[in-house]
Amino acid sequence: MTDKAVAMLILSLLILVLAAACVLAVRGVRADVAAEEPLIVPEALFAPESLEGVLCAQLMDGEITRRQYLRSMAGIAARDEERHPLTVPGYDD
Known part of the structure; x- marks a missing residue:
């Protein structure tokens, strides 16, 4: 080299x-x-954005019982069914 x-x-x-x-x-x-x-990390990032989310957070934190959670979810489902009923296209009663 x-x-x-x-x-x-x-x-x-x-x-x-x-x-x-x-x-x-x-x-x-x-x-x-x-x-x-x-x-x-801001706490608002993990805040629930729906009623179902609030109920889930309350259940996880022990603020409500499982029975209260199920009763509330049934009420939400009934309210949604009344406000926005689901219909199947092509299915006549």
Whole structure:
């Protein structure tokens, strides 16, 4: 090998080592920042958006019993049936 080829090889290896060191340093800084700042998730993100969701949350929290939940869901189903009855196309009574 010539002197120029050896010099190019050394410079190429040096650049690779420096690039790897920079990548590892940035990863370490990002990991430190992520570890220091806890993830803040707003409670509103998990808030129920429907009556069924509210009832489910109350059941899971122990605010209502299973029987109360079933009774409420039956009432919701009856109300929905009255307001928006389901009809099957092509089926005549």
